[in-house]
Amino acid sequence: MTDLNKDIVFLDCTLRDGGYYNDWDFSHVLMQRYLDAVAAAGVNIVEMGFRFVKTGGFKGPCAFTTDNFLRSVVIPKNLDVAVMLNAGDLFLGKGVIETLEDLFTAPAAESPVDIVRFACHAREFRASLPAAAWLHERGYRVGFNIMQITGQTHEEIVALAAEAQKHPIEVLYFADSMGSMSPAQTTRIIGWIKEGWSGPVGVHTHDNMGLALSNTLAAIDAGATWVDSTVTGMGRGPGNARTEELALELAPARGGVVTELLDLVLQDFGPMKERYGWGTNPFYYLSGKHSIHPTYIQEMLADQRFNTSDMLSVLDHLRQAGGKKFDSSVLSNARTMGNGQHSAGTWKPEEIIAGRPVLILGNGRSVQKHQAEIERFVAKLKPVVLGLNAKDGINSDLIDMRIACHPMRLLADADLHALNDKPLITPVALLQDSVRDKLAEKPLLNYGLNAAPGQFEPHETDCIIPARLVAAYALAVAVAGRASHIYMAGFDGFTSADPRNHEMRDLLALCLAGDGIPPVTSITRTRYSILPTHSVYGLTR
Numbered sequence: 001m002t003d004l005n006k007d008i009v010f011l012d013c014t015l016r017d018g019g020y021y022n023d024w025d026f027s028h029v030l031m032q033r034y035l036d037a038v039a040a041a042g043v044n045i046v047e048m049g050f051r052f053v054k055t056g057g058f059k060g061p062c063a064f065t066t067d068n069f070l071r072s073v074v075i076p077k078n079l080d081v082a083v084m085l086n087a088g089d090l091f092l093g094k095g096v097i098e099t100l101e102d103l104f105t106a107p108a109a110e111s112p113v114d115i116v117r118f119a120c121h122a123r124e125f126r127a128s129l130p131a132a133a134w135l136h137e138r139g140y141r142v143g144f145n146i147m148q149i150t151g152q153t154h155e156e157i158v159a160l161a162a163e164a165q166k167h168p169i170e171v172l173y174f175a176d177s178m179g180s181m182s183p184a185q186t187t188r189i190i191g192w193i194k195e196g197w198s199g200p201v202g203v204h205t206h207d208n209m210g211l212a213l214s215n216t217l218a219a220i221d222a223g224a225t226w227v228d229s230t231v232t233g234m235g236r237g238p239g240n241a242r243t244e245e246l247a248l249e250l251a252p253a254r255g256g257v258v259t260e261l262l263d264l265v266l267q268d269f270g271p272m273k274e275r276y277g278w279g280t281n282p283f284y285y286l287s288g289k290h291s292i293h294p295t296y297i298q299e300m301l302a303d304q305r306f307n308t309s310d311m312l313s314v315l316d317h318l319r320q321a322g323g324k325k326f327d328s329s330v331l332s333n334a335r336t337m338g339n340g341q342h343s344a345g346t347w348k349p350e351e352i353i354a355g356r357p358v359l360i361l362g363n364g365r366s367v368q369k370h371q372a373e374i375e376r377f378v379a380k381l382k383p384v385v386l387g388l389n390a391k392d393g394i395n396s397d398l399i400d401m402r403i404a405c406h407p408m409r410l411l412a413d414a415d416l417h418a419l420n421d422k423p424l425i426t427p428v429a430l431l432q433d434s435v436r437d438k439l440a441e442k443p444l445l446n447y448g449l450n451a452a453p454g455q456f457e458p459h460e461t462d463c464i465i466p467a468r469l470v471a472a473y474a475l476a477v478a479v480a481g482r483a484s485h486i487y488m489a490g491f492d493g494f495t496s497a498d499p500r501n502h503e504m505r506d507l508l509a510l511c512l513a514g515d516g517i518p519p520v521t522s523i524t525r526t527r528y529s530i531l532p533t534h535s536v537y538g539l540t541r
């Protein structure tokens with residue numbers, strides 16, 4: 001039975017680990033409600049976010065967690081404030097100390113930050129240690145979280161712990177980054193750490209196998225005195241031990257009041273969880289079981305192009321090839337399978353488009369939001385409307401043709417395409433047999449596709465595009481058809497960290513730079529700044 005009466009330092013890192021879902025862009029109102037609720041529930045330390053070095057792409061305030069930002073929220077008096085640094089950021093070009101000088105311009109006495117924690121791979125540990133003394137001298141408390149601890153042997157863990165002992169580090173954490181540990185392993189690892197380290201031990205768990213809370217409680221039993229959790233488990237991949245559950249466990253011994261926290265769970269984080277989808281599921285379970293980086297699952301779940309069998313085949317591949325480190329090219333390769341195949345076409349887009357405007361209808365939420373106005377736009381300008389894949393978005397009578405080329409998407413949508421009476425533009429020679437069978441009765445417009453990175457060449461009956469991306473294919477069809485103007489709707493873009501953003505941006509750059517390209521205009525809001533935009537509301541006047 002876990003003894004919860006001992007002094008536990010209860011650290012909530014929702015804004016830091018949860019930020020992987022919303023680009024660390026929490027509203028001030030939510031942050032304030034969160035701070036008040038966790039303070040009342042007995043949390044001692046709030047990790048308000050990362051202090052990232054790189055600033056590319058949009059990320060919200062909890063990615064940089066500057067002193068100025070921290071001064072804009074009211075931190076309840078009983079809470080200490082932590083920020084986390086990726087130890088890897090200490091080695092981006094400047095030296096360790098120079099990087100810290102940029103990030104921590106004020107001593108702790110003049111900063112809202114009390115504690116600086118480092119998220120550190122074992123391989124980065126020794127080189128990062130000078131950071132501890134530098135911060136300590138300036139009054140900051142310092143913690144090190146060793147990530148992916150299960151990859152380390154007994155001897156390696158003892159050696160790391162003994163090294164940490166020589167530096168002014170207040171707490172030495174280990175993180176079950178893959179969510180693959182059992183309570184017995186957790187207990188064992190704490191024993192190993194204690195062989196080399198006599199200070200407080202902390203634990204940070206992930207919930208791939210549904211064991212985050214059990215592992216945290218096992219860690220307390222085994223002598224850990226610092227514990228991390230997040231509200232509703234909001235954290236990378238399946239997320240973490242849940243603060244509300246830990247608070248309920250700890251409250252009798254510590255006297256925290258959880259009412260506000262439970263309201264926050266129901267009213268704020270519950271709906272966010274629905275929207276973003278953290279929490280474990282069989283895919284995360286498998287990733288935990290085989291020590292596969294959770295970002296693979298998070299990315300595939302967020303990408304409609306991956307269906308269940310795609311995800312299982314990617315997991316199977318990573319189980320065999322090793323997947324501890326996230327590598328986005330594994331997923332793009334999976335999505336672009338068959339790219340090497342060449343297909344000649346027979347259909348000429350010019351037969352239908354013949355100099356008319358084209359509207360390419362993407363799948364972004366903006367299509368639904370502005371549906372009525374987009375329909376008015378179609379009625380007024382009479383473009384040829386190409387609907388990407390099988391989703392409608394606007395009145396399906398207004399869509400002239402469907403267009404699809406991605407092998408996994410076609411596999412997933414084949415039944416829907418078969419039911420739909422609009423012709424489907426697709427590279428017929430590349431269709432898998434099962435898809436071809438399902439589309440046997442369907443009017444197919446066979447426009448050939450050859451994928452070659454860095455190329456965008458629309459020809460009369462086929463094209464060369466960088467990958468089997470339907471947006472690229474649709475643009476090629478519109479250009480080959482000699483569209484007078486290409487309009488795009490529903491190309492909203494993805495969150496800044498999403499690799500698909502770069503893919504689309506590169507594609508648009510390539511396409512817009514091509515010869516003989518007609519004007520291209522997005523008529524709905526888009527994150528692709530390269531795309532000239534004119535509001536649909538201005539174009540229907």
Ligand SMILES: C[C@H](O)CC(=O)C(=O)O
Pocket residue numbers: 017118119120145146147148175176177178204206236
């Ligand atoms: C060290 C940190 O707690 C980072 C993290 O979330 C991980 O699991 O790794």
